[in-house]
Structure formats: structure tokens, C-alpha cells
Amino acid sequence: MDQLWTVSLSTAYTKALQRAREQRLEAFRQNSQRPKEKFEAGLISRDVLCGDVSSPLSASWRKLIDRYSPIIPDRSHVHELENLPQEIAIGELLDECVSQVRVKEPHFKLDLIVDVGGGNGYVSAILGEHQCCDNAVIDPLFPGHSIDCRPRLWADTVAAERAYPSKRRQYTTHRRVALFKDTTWSEDIGTDPSRTAFIAKHLCGSAIDECLRHLEQQKCLPRILVLAPCCFNKINYDSYLNPKYLKDTFSIFGSEALRRVAPLTDWNLSYYQHLQDEATRHKKRSSNVEDDACGCGANYKVWQSETVPSVRDGGKGTVAEMIPCMHGLSQYVEHRINYGRVLWLTERGYTVRLLQYVPPFVTPKNKCIIAIRT
Numbered sequence: 001m002d003q004l005w006t007v008s009l010s011t012a013y014t015k016a017l018q019r020a021r022e023q024r025l026e027a028f029r030q031n032s033q034r035p036k037e038k039f040e041a042g043l044i045s046r047d048v049l050c051g052d053v054s055s056p057l058s059a060s061w062r063k064l065i066d067r068y069s070p071i072i073p074d075r076s077h078v079h080e081l082e083n084l085p086q087e088i089a090i091g092e093l094l095d096e097c098v099s100q101v102r103v104k105e106p107h108f109k110l111d112l113i114v115d116v117g118g119g120n121g122y123v124s125a126i127l128g129e130h131q132c133c134d135n136a137v138i139d140p141l142f143p144g145h146s147i148d149c150r151p152r153l154w155a156d157t158v159a160a161e162r163a164y165p166s167k168r169r170q171y172t173t174h175r176r177v178a179l180f181k182d183t184t185w186s187e188d189i190g191t192d193p194s195r196t197a198f199i200a201k202h203l204c205g206s207a208i209d210e211c212l213r214h215l216e217q218q219k220c221l222p223r224i225l226v227l228a229p230c231c232f233n234k235i236n237y238d239s240y241l242n243p244k245y246l247k248d249t250f251s252i253f254g255s256e257a258l259r260r261v262a263p264l265t266d267w268n269l270s271y272y273q274h275l276q277d278e279a280t281r282h283k284k285r286s287s288n289v290e291d292d293a294c295g296c297g298a299n300y301k302v303w304q305s306e307t308v309p310s311v312r313d314g315g316k317g318t319v320a321e322m323i324p325c326m327h328g329l330s331q332y333v334e335h336r337i338n339y340g341r342v343l344w345l346t347e348r349g350y351t352v353r354l355l356q357y358v359p360p361f362v363t364p365k366n367k368c369i370i371a372i373r374t
Contacts, residue, residue, distance in 0.1 A: 001089050004057055005359050009049065013081070014361050016048040020077040037076050040157045042069030042164060044077040045084050064088050068126055070167035073147060074156045082362070086201060087123050089357040090226055090368070094127055094197060097224045097372055111195040112136060114222070116180045116211055117203045121147040121173050124199065128171045131197075136174040138183060148173040180211050185220040194373075197224040202365060205234030208341070209241040221348060225371040228357065229341075232265035232334050232365075242340035249336055265330045265337075338367055345371045 005013075027037065042065050049061040068088050094113075101108045110131045115124035118137035125147045128135035137148070144153040147169075159166065176188050185193070198215070200208060208229050215221050237243065237255040246252040250261060335354075342352045350371040357368040 001085075001092065001358065002356070004060060006055070006057065008052070009055075009057070010359060010361060012051065013048055016044070017078070017081045020044070020081055024076065024078050038074035038154055039077060039080075040162055040164070041072035041075055041080065042066070042084075044080050045069070048081065064092075066164070067130075070165065071125060071129060071147070071169050072122055073145065073152060074154065075145070083122070085358050085362045086228070087126060090123060090199060090201060090228065091127050091130060093357060093368065093370055094199070094224065094226055095130065097197070097226065097370060098131065100372060101223065109133070109195065110197050110224075112189065112191040113197045113199060114138065114189060116198070116200045117207065118199075118201075119143055120145055121175070123201055125169060125171075125173050127197075127199070128173070129167075129169060132171070134172045134174060136176065136189060138176045138178060138180050138188070140177060140179050142175065142177050146175075148175055180207075181214050185215070185218045189220075193220045193222045196222040197226065198222040199226045201228045202230035202363075203227070204231035206236045206239035209235075209239050212241060212341075212344070213239075216348070221350075221373060223373050225345070225350070225369065227341075227369040227371075228365070229334075229338060229367070229369070230365040232337055233263045235262050235337065240337075240340070241344040245340035245343055249340075261333055262337075265333050334365075334367065338369060341369060345369070349373050 024037070045065050046062065049065065050058045052058055065084070065088075068084065068091060098108070098110065110133045112133055113124050113127050113131060113135040115121065115135060116138050118124050118139055119141060120143050121135070121137045124135035124137055137146075142149070146152075156166070176183055178188075183189070189196070193215075198211075200211070203211070208227055212221075235258065237246075237252070237258040240246065240258075243252075246258065250257075252258050252261065338354055342354050345352045350373050352369065352371045354367060354369055356366050358366045360366050
């Protein structure tokens with residue numbers, strides 16, 4: 001997917017998302033005259049991602065949007081721009097995993113896609129249509145805008161007013177309103193694990209660890225895993241899959257030690273804040289100092305000459321100001337936590353990859369664990 005994100009498209013996407021967020025905030029301020037907030041799925045993405053018709057990538061994006069949007073209910077521009085690129089990436093990764101299994105098992109077919117923490121059910125429903133199988137959403141919440149909520153809180157754009165035709169779903173979404181740890185495979189899922197895919201998009205903290213451990217305890221580890229972890233700052237030491245790895249790598253021997261490291265990965269101290277605060281930081285730097293810069297643009301010499309004296313002089317300082325590259329440190333900690341999970345899965349017979357599934361300007365928590373059990 002990385003090859004689809006050119007520099008110009010990345011800029012256009014970032015500006016469009018920022019504009020959509022500003023419009024949403026303005027709409028909340030004008031409650032008495034709130035404009036329409038939900039729109040036909042796929043419209044804003046076609047405008048933003050396929051706008052440059054001269055680009056050879058425009059046709060590729062249009063094909064993907066046409067494949068992933070027809071069954072999705074109306075949604076806000078912000079929701080679509082934030083989520084559709086992730087939905088596409090996860091779907092394409094699952095397609096790739098199924099294709100890899102079919103190299104050795106030509107007749108392999110999924111019987112079910114399980115989405116833990118799936119909320120509105122959009123991802124699992126789309127993937128179920130593509131893989132020609134039912135899907136199951138396991139989540140303690142059942143949002144009113146869910147794809148399987150009847151009736152939903154708002155009516156979708158009628159067929160006569162749609163710019164592109166919708167598509168009727170052929171496969172069923174099964175829902176269990178519960179935490180995954182409170183379910184059992186035999187009663188709540190029931191399929192053969194070797195013909196089941198397990199997905200999770202932005203499952204927070206130790207939830208992924210708890211899910212995998214719960215699956216192992218039931219001897220139901222699925223054939224395919226597509227996992228996008230989130231909120232590493234909320235990880236609980238006792239729930240994490242591979243505490244031995246934390247001990248060997250970080251010398252982290254308990255919850256207190258982990259609490260000193262995990263907060264460095266906080267969403268607001270990652271790439272998202274780097275983008276939002278870039279202009280502010282530039283104002284604090286001297287433009288004639290260019291060397292010794294780290295990957296995210298922070299400058300060590302400027303940091304040494306400006307940040308440290310300001311703290312010594314009694315000004316207020318933060319941990320973020322004391323560390324030249326919060327983004328780089330955050331990524332390092334996240335990678336180590338994910339790698340412990342990779343090792344755990346490898347020990348249980350999975351072929352595992354840890355990769356970036358969308359650019360960081362789509363979401364700063366943009367790493368995905370892909371695993372196929374052999």
C-alpha cells in the first residue's frame with residue numbers, strides 16, 4: 001500500500017482530513033444550524049484520493065474505493081478519511097494471507113472472520129463479502145451506527161440520490177455483546193480455528209495479549225491473524241504475553257518498571273503530535289543550525305542551547321522537552337513491545353510479519369502483526 005501514497009497525495013489527504021475536522025468542530029459550535037454530517041460512503045475518498053486523474057495511481061485508488069465502500073452505511077467525512085485507508089489496508093493484507101495459504105492448500109477457504117473490538121462491524125463485514133463467508137463481531141459496545149444495527153440512527157442516502165450504487169450484503173454479521181475473555185470458542189464462534197481469521201483494528205493496551213492467551217487456553221488459535229495494536233501506554237504487565245522478553249530486553253521485572261516506559265508511547269507524544277506541533281517547534285529553533293538533526297526534525301544543538309537553559313532558569317519543562325526525539329523513542333518502545341508478541345506467536349507455529357500498514361499521518365499507531373499458522 002505504501003506505493004499508493006505519493007508526496008502530493010499525502011499532502012492532499014492531510015489537508016482534507018484537517019479541513020473535515022475543522023468543519024465538524026464548527027458544526028458542533030453551530031448546534032442550531034448543524035449541517036448534514038453523514039454522507040454516502042466513498043464520496044470524499046474519491047474526491048481526495050482520486051482527484052488527480054492524470055496520476056496512474058488514481059485508477060488504483062478508485063478500484064479499491066469501489067471495492068470497499070458499496071456496503072458501508074453513510075458516515076461523516078472525518079470517519080471515512082480516518083478509517084477507509086485502514087480498512088482497505090487490513091482487507092488487502094487478509095487477501096494476501098489467504099493467497100499464501102492457498103499456495104500449499106489450493107482449496108482453502110475461510111468459514112468465518114472474527115473481529116474483536118470491531119464496534120461498528122464495517123471491517124469484518126467488508127472482509128466477509130470479499131472472502132465469501134460470515135463474520136462475527138465481539139465487542140461489549142453496540143454502536144447505533146453499526147452495519148448490523150436495525151434500524152440505524154439515521155437513514156442512508158436513497159438510491160435515486162446516490163452518486164454510486166450501493167451493494168446488498170450477501171453474508172451475515174453475527175454479534176456477541178461481550179468482552180472476548182468472557183466468550184468461549186465452542187459456544188460463541190463454533191468454527192474450525194484452522195478455517196478462521198481473527199482480526200483486530202486498534203485494540204487497546206493488553207487486549208490483544210489477553211485475546212491471544214484466551215485463544216491458546218481453549219486450544220483455538222486461528223489460522224490467520226491480522227492485528228493492529230493501539231494504546232501501548234495502557235499495557236498491563238501481568239497481561240502482556242511475553243514478560244520474559246521484557247525482562248531480557250528492557251530489564252523490566254514488574255508493573256512498576258513497565259509504567260515508567262509504556263507512557264512514552266502515549267498517542268499524544270507520537271507522530272500525531274509531531275505533525276500538529278511542527279510549526280510551533282520551528283518558531284523555537286534557530287534556522288541557521290542544520291546539522292545533528294534526528295529523523296523527526298528535532299535538533300540536538302538547538303535542544304541543548306534552548307531547552308536546557310530554559311529549565312535551568314526556572315521555567316516550566318516537560319519530559320517531552322527534555323528528550324530530543326519523542327517520536328523516535330515512542331516508536332522504539334512500541335516496536336519492542338510488538339516484537340515480544342511476534343516471538344510468542346512464532347513459538348506457537350505462526351509465520352509472523354510486523355509491518356507498517358498505513359502511513360503515520362493516517363494513524364500514528366500504524367503497525368500491524370500478520371500471522372499465518374502452518
